Amino acid sequence: MIFNIQKCSIHDGNGLRTLVFFKGCPLRCPWCANPESQSYTADIGEYPNKCIGCGLCRDRCPQNAIAADGHINRQFCLEECKNCTDICYAEAKRNIGKDYTIEELYKEIKKDKIFYDIKGGGVTFSGGEPLTHGKYLKEIAEVCQKNRINVCIESCGYSKFEEFKDALPFIDEMFMDIKLIDSQKHKEIIGAGNELILENIRKISEYGIPITIRTPVVPGYTDEPENIAGIAEFISTLPTVKEYELLAYHNLGESKYAALGKEYLLKGVKPPSDEDMIKLVKLANSILNKYGKKCFYMKDNKKEEGTKC
Numbered sequence: 001m002i003f004n005i006q007k008c009s010i011h012d013g014n015g016l017r018t019l020v021f022f023k024g025c026p027l028r029c030p031w032c033a034n035p036e037s038q039s040y041t042a043d044i045g046e047y048p049n050k051c052i053g054c055g056l057c058r059d060r061c062p063q064n065a066i067a068a069d070g071h072i073n074r075q076f077c078l079e080e081c082k083n084c085t086d087i088c089y090a091e092a093k094r095n096i097g098k099d100y101t102i103e104e105l106y107k108e109i110k111k112d113k114i115f116y117d118i119k120g121g122g123v124t125f126s127g128g129e130p131l132t133h134g135k136y137l138k139e140i141a142e143v144c145q146k147n148r149i150n151v152c153i154e155s156c157g158y159s160k161f162e163e164f165k166d167a168l169p170f171i172d173e174m175f176m177d178i179k180l181i182d183s184q185k186h187k188e189i190i191g192a193g194n195e196l197i198l199e200n201i202r203k204i205s206e207y208g209i210p211i212t213i214r215t216p217v218v219p220g221y222t223d224e225p226e227n228i229a230g231i232a233e234f235i236s237t238l239p240t241v242k243e244y245e246l247l248a249y250h251n252l253g254e255s256k257y258a259a260l261g262k263e264y265l266l267k268g269v270k271p272p273s274d275e276d277m278i279k280l281v282k283l284a285n286s287i288l289n290k291y292g293k294k295c296f297y298m299k300d301n302k303k304e305e306g307t308k309c
């Protein structure tokens with residue numbers, strides 16, 4: 001199940017990318033900017049500013065779960081019935097998530113092949129967690145590779161190795177997250193320890209796929225210098241990890257939580273300052289540069305490595 005296909009991205013792999021977002025993630029990061037990616041089944045999104053007040057959704061709801069103002073009471077909603085999203089032509093209630101066959105998805109990806117061929121680029125499978133869809137991922141990545149389309153994966157790394165190992169021969173590059181190096185904190189904040197993630201990163205690197213490691217810098221959660229230094233130490237000796245990217249927290253996904261009837265737990269958390277980001281980048285580089293690797297964060301579409309500060 002795919003919940004979004006986004007064209008013309010320039011930040012998630014080389015060149016111009018088509019991003020394909022898989023639905024379903026085994027982790028629960030409280031700062032997640034794509035909460036619609038978390039469940040493995042289709043969600044119902046509510047967008048009240050589009051509602052024209054026709055009342056058709058209320059008439060069709062078998063549960064009387066829709067209030068006079070059009071708002072769904074999720075406690076009573078059956079979710080899988082989808083009568084309201086089927087009837088709402090204003091798209092004020094929408095299904096998030098659609099099943100694609102391999103043929104259907106490839107048809108979408110290949111629409112931009114001319115751009116990949118001329119300018120470089122390809123497809124990036126993101127999510128959600130694409131590695132938990134190992135068999136499907138292998139099939140679509142294989143079709144792309146056969147057609148000379150570069151394949152990149154964005155992953156949180158939390159999936160059994162057996163689940164996705166057959167896809168590895170068809171992957172050109174990976175972006176993998178390490179959010180917290182302390183497994184206990186990882187479990188408390190995200191819902192699972194990090195052992196499986198670190199082990200997968202090690203195995204994928206030994207397999208030979210180039211990897212960029214990423215850490216979202218979230219004030220009060222992942223921004224302690226010990227955390228960034230610990231992650232830099234871990235990746236310093238991995239053979240195919242060349243770069244470490246710090247991603248400054250943002251709250252752009254907050255409105256999506258309301259659309260899903262979910263609570264945004266990081267209300268009031270402010271993005272880290274440039275100064276804080278530079279300090280962390282410098283700290284990581286003090287460890288990584290000795291191994292020929294570098295850390296950076298993106299500022300104004302440029303890689304900032306802290307050297308000028």
Ligand code: SF4
Nearest residue numbers: 051052054055057088
């Ligand atoms: S069917 Fe759509 S437009 Fe009509 S009341 Fe329901 S949400 Fe609003």
Ligand code: SF4
Nearest residue numbers: 061077078081082084
């Ligand atoms: S999906 Fe939920 S809110 Fe929508 S019609 Fe069905 S029960 Fe009612």
